[in-house]
Amino acid sequence: MPLPRSAFLKTLTERGFIHQCTDLAALDDAMSAGPVAAYIGFDATADSLHTGHLLPIMALRWLQRSGTKLIALTPDRSATTLRAFIASIAPDQPLALMVGAEEPGLSATALEAADARIRIPISPDVDSLNVAVAAGIALATLQPA
Numbered sequence: 001m002p003l004p005r006s007a008f009l010k011t012l013t014e015r016g017f018i019h020q021c022t023d024l025a026a027l028d029d030a031m032s033a034g035p036v037a038a039y040i041g042f043d044a045t046a047d048s049l050h051t052g053h054l055l056p057i058m059a060l061r062w063l064q065r066s067g068t069k070l071i072a073l074t075p076d077r078s079a080t081t082l083r084a085f086i087a088s089i090a091p092d093q094p095l096a097l098m099v100g101a102e103e104p105g106l107s108a109t110a111l112e113a114a115d116a117r118i119r120i121p122i123s124p125d126v127d128s129l130n131v132a133v134a135a136g137i138a139l140a141t142l143q144p145a
Contacts (some may be wrong), residue, residue, distance in 0.1 A: 006031035008066040016020035016090040017059060038063055060096060063116070068094040072106050072114035073138050075128035082141055091144055099135045 002009050009031050019021050021027060023120065030036050040056035064070045069089065072079075089095075098114060100106035111117060120137055122129060124140075129137070 004028040004031070006066075008063055011062050011066070012059060015062075017055065017062075035092060037067075038068075038096055061113070063094075063096060064113075068096050069115045070098065071115060071116045071118050072098045072111050073134060073142075074100075074105060074111065074117050075122075075134075076117065076119060076121055079119040081121050082118050082138060085116055085118045086142065095118050095140065095142060097135070097138055098132055102131050 003013060006028055009024075009028050011016070016088075020025070040060055048079065052076060060070070071085070092136070098110055100110070118138070120129060120134055
């Protein structure tokens with residue numbers, strides 16, 4: 001298998017992350033052309049976490065090292081508002097959004113790994129939004145115009 005052109009896929013291939021891919025050339029073209037969407041999801045508080053969960057976390061970290069900004073969604077009132085964050089980045093900036101579990105939210109480690117911590121402004125009388133609602137609002141707002 002020839003090495004991909006995109007720095008991200010080249011790194012994952014060299015490190016043995018990719019065993020097989022349905023259409024590596026098309027994925028490489030997409031990764032080389034500009035921002036792509038990425039998703040990993042699991043309950044970080046579950047009893048069933050094991051070392052196999054580390055692979056997608058490591059891939060997300062390599063995506064970050066390849067220029068994607070890793071942003072953490074948090075109800076913490078000291079975090080940057082979603083709109084202020086959008087105003088501070090280039091419109092074509094690749095982004096990856098991290099959201100936590102319903103009760104505990106993101107771990108301290110995940111918050112520290114993020115390039116930015118963002119929040120959705122809500123009434124001071126409200127503790128937080130449901131994680132699915134918050135993720136939906138963030139993703140819809142982060143979509144390029």
